[in-house]
Amino acid sequence: MNLENTKAQMRKGILEYCILSVLSKNEAYASELIQKLTEAELLVVEGTIYPLLTRLKNDGLLTYRWEESTGGPPRKYYMVTTLGLNFLAELKKTWAAMVASVNRVTGSEGEGRR
Amino acid sequence: MNLENTKAQMRKGILEYCILSVLSKNEAYASELIQKLTEAELLVVEGTIYPLLTRLKNDGLLTYRWEESTGGPPRKYYMVTTLGLNFLAELKKTWAAMVASVNRVTGSEGEGRR
DNA sequence: TTTGCTACTTTGTATTACATGGTACTGTTT
DNA sequence: AAACAGTACCATGTAATACAAAGTAGCAAA
Secondary structure, eight states: OOHHHHHHHHHTTHHHHHHHHHHHHSOBOHHHHHHHHHHTTOOOOHHHHHHHHHHHHHTTSEEEEEEOOSSSSOEEEEEEOHHHHHHHHHHHHHHHHHHHHHHHHHTOTTTTTO | OOHHHHHHHHHTTHHHHHHHHHHHHSOBOHHHHHHHHHHTTOOOOHHHHHHHHHHHHHTTSEEEEEEOOSSSSOEEEEEEOHHHHHHHHHHHHHHHHHHHHHHHHHTOTTTTOO
């Protein structure tokens, strides 16, 4: 029962939401995504993001296209599909509801709203 | 990739926080906890909460005492230890930081603060 | 005694994040 | 040209968690 472990557990399930959200604004390839999420202090690593992107693609929420790079191997640029946009809208609601619930239960209901 | 599944994943890791938080205000037994969390629209079931309570107890964050019931079997009333309170304080910070990060990444940073 | 309710417990399963190691393409250095 | 370094993608195995499901046990009323 250490804090790092609990943090990791808390991150579970929100990555999908974050990735879809980031990609809905701009297409990006995996390394770019990792950089953006890391900048936002949401730890992610390769071993996490590649399987996740593949899963989202297999479920029809993402597509990708290959693009040559000016140095190094070609990149897979991912973008959100229409289905992905719908799912993202649902996730947004879900996230908002969950934050509200947690804040209510933990007694920080008013925070950020006064 | 269905919404219910993603919701379940989003809940991961926050239960510890919610339970510690609820118990820090009033001691309670498992069924009471389930009721409170369900009222707050945070689904929990027996199979989830009993092992979790035991884990928190084994890690020294919770203690319990038996109390006879006026009908039915005796109840285990759980309460938070000093160690648990410290951990709770950390979780509170962690949760707040994560919500801030997610909102920043998904572009809902201002929401609830206007 | 049987039935029903409450409360606690245990076992097995699905899902996820991550660590780790591996493949492949490009350009640079020797 | 050969070796190397850097970038990018991919695959496998592990740990942790939530949950379903089935089980145990106490108490009380019919």
